[in-house]
Amino acid sequence: MRYVMVQIPKTPASSSPAPRSVPTSADVARLAGVSRATVSYVLNNTSAVRISEPTRRRVHDAAKELGYVPHAAARSLRAGQSRLVVMPAPAFPVGPLYGRFMTELQWALGRLDYTVVQFGTVGLHGDEAVRAWAELRPVAVLVAGAQLDPQGVAVLKRAGARAVVTLGPEAVEGAHALLMDHTAVGRRAGRHLHDVGRRRIGVVVPAEAGLEAFSQPRLRGVRDALDGTGATVTELPLAYEEGAAARLAARWPDLGLDGLFAYNDEYAMLLMRALQDRGVRVPHDTAVIGADDLMLGRLLRPRLSTVHLELPSGRDLAELVDRAVRTPGLPTERHTVLGAEVVHRESS
């Protein structure tokens, strides 16, 4: 016969100061006087197996008393798959549009019983980052911007990802694509400025890093729209900072521009203010249009014309993900999802 020392908790209610190790299902089983299998059946409500009500209670009580929380890694290891959806956290400063979209997406995926995590990818580059995501064996990966190449898609798929979706300017071989064609934003703006009679167009491009994936297509779109019209397009790099705007505004007479498309409403506000401070009349001397249709544009005087963006709905994207996950051979879909329309206000 053997005697075993058993640790006895002082008070059942308060936590004991000794930080004993993490309780496992075996601990729950022991405390409830059942097997680990039974614990699993009870806590997962396994329908294929009927457990008596008294036993259920004992298991639940034991789990609660120990503060048992299952171990996701062990579970997904055994299951061979997780419900994890990984998105790289954006490295660029995100605007309110993106924030709303993300919240909606998380909510929608949550309803479909997926777990969404944004993976902090700052400092990891290309292949490294992809491998880091792949290590989590996510069931789906959503990537914004242009941080993924066909090879990266292949790595993710080999690691078990059943859906890889890119959100960005271009499609990537092997992945579903939600094409956000930012050239359309530039085209609309360019056409609009041309329509209101402007021919010497400046385009503000953020000097900040990380925004090129959006700013360059927008610039290109303006060029496309004005190509062959005889209008000129001048690229204007601008840091988001008052001094830089003032310096640019000081060169305005030399630049001789009569139309301006800014990367977005914030940059538009920045430069418009600097221009007004130097006596440039908007829209008389220079017509201005921004993008993103932020609230602040409505509050400026003159009210800022802008290109309104219609982002994909989080629900739609969540459904695409779910469909892709459940349909292994689903051919990669490509959807153009960026609605862009000019909102003509007073500044142009």
Place this chain on the structure above:
Amino acid sequence: MRYVMVQIPKTPASSSPAPRSVPTSADVARLAGVSRATVSYVLNNTSAVRISEPTRRRVHDAAKELGYVPHAAARSLRAGQSRLVVMPAPAFPVGPLYGRFMTELQWALGRLDYTVVQFGTVGLHGDEAVRAWAELRPVAVLVAGAQLDPQGVAVLKRAGARAVVTLGPEAVEGAHALLMDHTAVGRRAGRHLHDVGRRRIGVVVPAEAGLEAFSQPRLRGVRDALDGTGATVTELPLAYEEGAAARLAARWPDLGLDGLFAYNDEYAMLLMRALQDRGVRVPHDTAVIGADDLMLGRLLRPRLSTVHLELPSGRDLAELVDRAVRTPGLPTERHTVLGAEVVHRESS
């Protein structure tokens, strides 16, 4: 007999169409003609064991050929601990301040070799959310806002979290706290308005949900600052929307307020514009001060006074986390980390 169309890959180098199952270290071992142990040694550069150069090459080549990526869950299951730091993704609309802070924090934790994930918690409530985080067995949990109670901290610690840090208005029993005392923001603003001679103070409080954790303390701070001075404080709920601002501005004569503190610069801009549109002179009739020191305040005319916030540096927080993780018994620290200072511009 049936004929089936088969897609044939053009180049032999490209991935085979049959999505065979995820390669494991056993596959690598087989292909390299060594044992799984050797694969582990080689791929982890285990220093306690010397592997011959030819073997190393064979293993690396095999791993590359198969596109092998280790399985994080299996690894951390075996290791008994992960380097995972979990943060709930904020449910409220985040401003640029928070974004910068997050980026910096992720970078700093990444340098210390932690993996940071933002956990999408939309739709999960209280205890549910906490359990969802705990299932990942993170080594540390960082929680912004007031989404955690002492019981939640206990659950996380029992699940193996060696550090639980709250960022928010108040400390939580058992967790380290970075106290961001938003009443200080309100106090500074209230004092400032009093200093410039205003006695009937309105305080704009966002009508949007999710911001109460910040807006209520800011309001309370104004009350604290003006308590006993004879000045009055009027709470002004305001939705972030032009119509709401116009309606509030229409009531301005009745309200008879000569000072205004808005929740932040954006709400300040919104209401200031509506007031100006109705002929209210700023600062002559009503002095206005915002908060957060956003760029847009500098661009308004009159330039917007504001309360500048100094957030904790991401590096400092990363160091606190690392210290807590490596020092099991570390007593919970409380740091007040929100610097708040008035930037007096033209609107007050």
Place this chain on the structure above:
DNA sequence: TTGAAAGCGGTACCAC
């Protein structure tokens, strides 16, 4: 220098 094998925590098949 390399291999065999135990075991991390949970699930699910198969007996009893």
Place this chain on the structure above:
DNA sequence: GTGGTACCGCTTTCAA
């Protein structure tokens, strides 16, 4: 109804 147990992928003694 419940328990025994093999197994998911990986690391790490211990032996050879």
